[in-house]
Amino acid sequence: MLGYVRIDSQELRLREYECYRALYCGLCKSMGKCTGQCSRMTLSYDFVFLAAVRIALSKETLTVKKKRCPLHWIRKRKAVMNSPTLAYCADASALLSYQKLLDDCKDESGLKKLRALLARPFLVSAYRKAKKRHPELDAQIAEQLSALSAFEAEPNDSIELPASYFGALMRAVFAEGLEGTDARLAGNIGDAVGRWIYLLDAANDLEEDCKKGRFNPYAAQFGNSLEQSEKELVQHALVAHLSDAEKAFLLIDPPAHPEIQEILANILYLGLPKAAQSALFPTCKKKRRTKQTDSER
Numbered sequence: 001m002l003g004y005v006r007i008d009s010q011e012l013r014l015r016e017y018e019c020y021r022a023l024y025c026g027l028c029k030s031m032g033k034c035t036g037q038c039s040r041m042t043l044s045y046d047f048v049f050l051a052a053v054r055i056a057l058s059k060e061t062l063t064v065k066k067k068r069c070p071l072h073w074i075r076k077r078k079a080v081m082n083s084p085t086l087a088y089c090a091d092a093s094a095l096l097s098y099q100k101l102l103d104d105c106k107d108e109s110g111l112k113k114l115r116a117l118l119a120r121p122f123l124v125s126a127y128r129k130a131k132k133r134h135p136e137l138d139a140q141i142a143e144q145l146s147a148l149s150a151f152e153a154e155p156n157d158s159i160e161l162p163a164s165y166f167g168a169l170m171r172a173v174f175a176e177g178l179e180g181t182d183a184r185l186a187g188n189i190g191d192a193v194g195r196w197i198y199l200l201d202a203a204n205d206l207e208e209d210c211k212k213g214r215f216n217p218y219a220a221q222f223g224n225s226l227e228q229s230e231k232e233l234v235q236h237a238l239v240a241h242l243s244d245a246e247k248a249f250l251l252i253d254p255p256a257h258p259e260i261q262e263i264l265a266n267i268l269y270l271g272l273p274k275a276a277q278s279a280l281f282p283t284c285k286k287k288r289r290t291k292q293t294d295s296e297r
Contacts, residue, residue, distance in 0.1 A: 016259045038123060050173065058085060156220075235277075
């Protein structure tokens with residue numbers, strides 16, 4: 001379900017893109033340090049977004065150093081080091097990834113279930129370490145995933161209700177350990193983006209879910225596929241949720257690093273809409289590429 005939260009790299013300036021990459025590399029190293037080397041297999045750009053939100057709220061001063069990476073060993077890369085925010089994001093990633101694996105082991109079948117069963121032993125240690133530090137967050141993640149599974153077992157025609165469970169899950173992840181206004185703003189962003197992720201993923205997987213007999217919130221209203229007009233309705237709902245996230249973002253005071261604010265703006269205003277456009281209207285993207293290729297010739 002995760003994997004839709006990305007930047008629009010073409011619209012970032014060099015120093016902002018380098019900051020984003022430094023967060024990504026720093027998160028990878030934090031995962032290895034905090035939750036074990038195997039947990040780095042679950043590295044996701046979604047948690048870079050989480051890190052940027054919490055860094056913006058906490059006004060954390062970032063320490064950036066050049067480090068070598070086993071995958072990019074020729075050249076050293078910039079990475080944010082010794083960041084408490086990235087350490088938390090490593091734990092949050094371990095908790096969410098493991099709970100999602102448990103959910104897949106229970107609800108999925110075939111290759112997807114086999115993949116989850118094979119991956120589970122490698123993440124048990126990471127999960128236990130993260131749970132020890134954040135037992136309440138683990139309980140909240142499990143509670144919302146359980147509520148979502150119960151809804152999928154006995155669904156109704158609601159589309160927003162299952163999205164609200166994933167929104168509540170992401171609210172907990174974004175707001176964990178924060179207080180007052182910071183917790184409210186982080187939670188609002190997490191809730192809105194969580195709902196956005198759930199609805200986009202459901203729309204993207206509708207045909208496959210119907211073919212394999214899996215639950216999908218759009219199936220009751222739209223059948224096994226989305227027509228152009230129905231995709232536009234989905235897009236309007238996604239825009240509404242993004243608007244809620246943007247309202248909370250605008251209330252965050254300027255962070256210690258201006259690049260963080262630009263990264264967040266890029267993701268919310270450009271990256272997420274672009275991801276939705278690509279998922280909902282892939283043929284439009286192909287047509288644009290074809291036109292560009294023809295013009296180049």
